[in-house]
Amino acid sequence: MNGLPVPNGVPISWFLLLSAVLFALGVAGFIIRRNILTVFMCIELMLNAVNLTFIAFANQHRQVSGQIFTFFVMVVAAAEAAVGLAIILTVFKNRETLNIDEVNTLRN
């Protein structure tokens, strides 16, 4: 419509494919890695994959709501990064480890 640029030549399926690959990498990292910091970065990766999908569809459908969602996700991600890193620091101070499998005292 007005103000937004016309769709360029790249088809949307490419964006979605890239997004899916990024997301899958994030999931794989989340499941496989044991270092909390890496796991945390994988979560960020998944969020960004989703952001890419939002942007792609917003461009495709000529609507801003997708872009607004992306901002929301970025804000949440920033907040999460602050809280998450604080938690990770505290865990490390108390346990002197960042191995995610050793942080299981709530069990039993």
Next chain:
Amino acid sequence: MTQNLWIIPILPFLGFLVNGIFGRKLPKMIVSLVAVVSVLLSFGWVMKVYLTAGDLAANPVTEHYFTWIRSGAFNVGWDYTVDKLTMIMLMIVTGIGSLIHIYSVGYMEHEGGYYRFFAYLNLFMFFMLNLVLAANYLLLFLGWEGVGLCSYLLVGFYIVKHSATTAGNKAFIVNRIGDFGFSLAMFLIVVNFGTLDFGHVFAAAPGRPTGTLTAIALLLLLGATGKSAQIPLYVWLPDAMEGPTPVSALIHAATMVTAGVYMCTRSAVIFTHAPAAMETVAIIGLVTAAFAATIGLAQNDIKKVYAYSTISQLGYMFLGVGVGAFSAGIWHLMTHAFFKALLFLGAGSVIHACHGEQDMRHMGGLRKYAPITFYTLCCASLAIAGIPPFAGFWSKDAILAASYAHAPWMYWIGTITAGMTAFYVWRAMFMTFFGEYRGHGHPHESPVSMWGPLAVLAALSVVGGFLFNVPKILNSMFPIEEAAEVPWLVYVSVLAGVLGIGLAAYMYVVNLDLPERITKAIGGLYTLVYNKYFIDEVYDATVVHPLVEGSRSVLWRGVDQGFIDGIVNGVGQESKAVGGVLRLMQSGNIRSYATWVVLGSVALVIALGIAGGVSR
């Protein structure tokens, strides 16, 4: 002019409050003063009402204080009424109550829980006065239940004694059965009359169907058999003797147990229009009188003898009510209150003299040690034996004459019972006061606060019968029936009394080994009577045991533990089992959770794909 009838019951109630709340801290002197004076003032107010109220027969005093229950058209007020019947009851209750309060001051002097005793006694007076003053059935029932409560509290007064507390429970529980009947009777009255006021009910009663009135009367009778210890609910009264002796005298001889007789007399209109119920009352009274008298023959505990005697005499009153001689029944109620209160207070004095011994086999010869008790008890024993001109003669003779007019066989059984009465009462006299002292320690006469009331009651037992001619006083309420005078009746019943006394004297003074030989000769029969016909055991086996066992094995172990607990515990067990399975999924490994999430999302996406996407 208002008579302020409310002052009569409120005075003892105030005494109860003062002694009940502050009694523990007050000296004994003050406690007894409060208790005795409150009842004396109450007696004084009764006298004041009697002197100023004018002709109670023509103008009964009725006072309305406030509406207690209002439900649609149904109203129950806090109303008191005084007519001649109430006035007689008021005088008996407050008069004898005052004497027994004074007596208790001496009797209870060395007992623990002094203030508690007088608080309960005052509370009893309040409820009893409420019972006789009430102008409707519900207010009467309030007093009725209240005196039952006080009876329970006072029977179990010696709270550390197991037998006393069980006796209290027994009195209370047996009375529940009677009260159940009374409640049903009240419900029937409400359904049929729409009110519980005596005035309205009795005005409307004559026009109602006989069947309804019979049902009401029989249910009221069930209530009366509980409170007044008649067959089949008499079993609590002998056990109630576990209480202190003044309590036995006041509650379980003179006042509370006569409440049933009073209630039946009050409901005379209902009873007279239900002939079948009247006949039942007469037969229950007669059978109880004879039955209890035979048990009295073989008892050795002095209070037990008098307890069975009370049941027997109450039977006479019901006989009087049942044959239509209501005023004769009330007359006997009054004279019985005199001489039976005296017998019990005398027994208390005897027990006091013998240092707590109640078994007559360990007494004897007390005539020398406690002369005043002896002479006063003589008056009472002559009165209950029906020897003229003592009080009991007049009233018992009136009842027997009325029963002869009703059915001669009732008269004969009543007369034989009178002979037995004379025998067992004088047997008790001879065993306690004659011969040699067989107990331990040194018996002594009681203090003046104890023998003073004895003397007053003795005087009443002598002159009370002809001085207060109740049938004449109540003539306006219950006209004396002009039965054909049968002159020899009097001689026969007096002869029965004299024979009873003579036989007792022969067996227990002259020929001392005769009772032993008679006991041996009749063996089994004696055992039967001595053990009160095993009625307690029979009730225990047929009613108490099945109830207790049924409650224990069926209701408790079966229904409660098996069924209800089973449901509750079962739900808990099942939840735990399900949780145990689900728990396996919670590995605590964050990466396994993530895997589950991924697998779940993949499954969702596949499911969506199969279903053909999201439709709007």
